Amino acid sequence: MEDRRLCVAVDFDDTLCCDLFGLLDEAPGAMEFLKWLEEEDFMRVLWTCREGAFLDEALAWLSERGFPREWWDAVNDNPEALVKSFGRNPRKIAGIFVDDAAVGFPSKGIGYPEFEAIKKDLLERKARWLSRFKGK
Secondary structure, three states, X not given: OOOOOOEEEEOOEOOOEEEEOOEEXXXXXHHHHHHHHHHOOOXXXXXXXXXXXXXXXXXXXXXXXXXXXHHOOEEXXXXXXXXXXXXXOOOOOOOEEEOOOOOOOOEOOOOOEOHHHHHHHHHHHHHHHHHOOOOO
C-alpha cells in the first residue's frame, strides 16, 4: 500500500531557528510544532539552503532538541515513500512548505511563525488531501 501521508517541508533558518543578536534560538512554539507534525502523522522533510558543515550544524541543533536526522523522513530531498509512489524523484519535494520566505507566511510582526495558525491550515489541507483517497 502506498504511503498517503501528506508531506510537509519545514525550513530551518528563521522558521524553526531564529538568529537573534548572534544567538541561535528556537522560534517560540517551533519544537512543539515538530512534535505535533509527528503526532498528526505528516511526512516530514527538513528543507533548508544549508549544506555541508552548515547543514551538519542545523542537524546537530535539532538533534539536541530531540529531532535527529532519523526523525525526518528526508533532508533536502524527497522521502523514499514519495520517490517510490511517483516512480521517480521529482524536484518538488512536498505538498506543503513551512518557510519564512513563503508569501502569506504568518508572522506576529517580529519574525516568528504563528505555529497555531499553521497547524490549523495544515489540518484543513490534510483533510482535503485524504478526501482524495476515499473509496479507493
